[in-house]
Amino acid sequence: MGLISLRLATAADAEQIREIYNYEVQNTTATFDLVPRTLADQQQWLAERSGAFATIVAVATDAPPDTPTIVGFGALSPYKERAAYRTSVENSVYVRRGRHGEGIGRLLLTELLATASRSGFHTVFARINAASEASVALHRACGYEPVGIEREVGRKFGRWHDVALMQRLL
Numbered sequence: 001m002g003l004i005s006l007r008l009a010t011a012a013d014a015e016q017i018r019e020i021y022n023y024e025v026q027n028t029t030a031t032f033d034l035v036p037r038t039l040a041d042q043q044q045w046l047a048e049r050s051g052a053f054a055t056i057v058a059v060a061t062d063a064p065p066d067t068p069t070i071v072g073f074g075a076l077s078p079y080k081e082r083a084a085y086r087t088s089v090e091n092s093v094y095v096r097r098g099r100h101g102e103g104i105g106r107l108l109l110t111e112l113l114a115t116a117s118r119s120g121f122h123t124v125f126a127r128i129n130a131a132s133e134a135s136v137a138l139h140r141a142c143g144y145e146p147v148g149i150e151r152e153v154g155r156k157f158g159r160w161h162d163v164a165l166m167q168r169l170l
Contacts, residue, residue, distance in 0.1 A: 002062040004104060006111050009046055009055035009073060016070035017057070018042040020096050029129045029161055030094065032154040049075045052119035053089070056111050058104050071099045074108035076116055079125055087122040093138070100134070109142050117170045124170065129154070130162035144168040 009017065022036040037045070049055040058072040072095040079088040091112050095104045116124050128135045130149055144166040152160035 002060055004071065004102075004107060005059050005061050006056055006107060007059065009049075009057045011043060011046060013057050013070055013073075014042040014046055015039060016068050017046070017055075017073050019068065020070070020073060020094050023097050024094060029154070029156050030132065030135070032129075032156055032161070034156065049077065052121070053077055054112075054115050054119075056108055056115065058095075058108055068096065071096045071102075072104040072108055074112045076112055076119075076121075076124070087120070088125060089116055089121050089123075090125045090127065091116075092126075093135075105135075105138050106141065109138060113142065113168065113170070122170060124168045126166045126168075128164045128166060130164040136164055136166070139166045139168075142168065 018037050018039060021031070021042070024030040025033045025036050046055055053076045055073060055075040057070045059069050060071045063069045072093070074091060074093040076089045076091055079085050079090045091109065093105050093108050093112070113124060126139050126144060128139065145168070146164060147167045148165040150163040150165060153163050154161040
């Protein structure tokens with residue numbers, strides 16, 4: 001891994017975040033979104049994730065000129081709308097294709113957990129495609145425990161997918 005720094009995302013990061021996310025939408029089951037985000041969609045998504053519901057970007061500080069510098073992002077989102085759930089959040093972490101296995105996901109997830117703790121949240125959930133061994137392993141390594149399987153709740157690429165629900169108490 002080259003030099004990576006973490007910082008809060010800004011509106012100027014929307015296009016690079018969108019590139020990372022849309023690759024996953026179009027090519028993988030890391031997300032069950034079926035329609036790629038437009039730039040306006042991504043800008044709106046970012047605007048909704050500020051303050052306690054932060055978006056963190058991993059930036060390659062040693063990237064050559066004209067190379068994307070954002071190599072991953074992670075965000076905290078409300079877990080449920082009802083008031084009783086306000087101390088719980090859900091995380092999401094995405095790493096740019098070609099940069100997996102460098103520890104970027106772990107850096108992002110560790111920072112999201114610290115942010116959630118500083119913001120006064122009590123628990124962080126992750127909903128992961130149950131077949132994604134790498135993502136499940138990442139969350140386990142960061143102290144998450146499996147708390148359930150949602151059977152055949154996502155349909156993408158002509159197949160049903162299970163979702164593993166994992167939880168980390170802060």
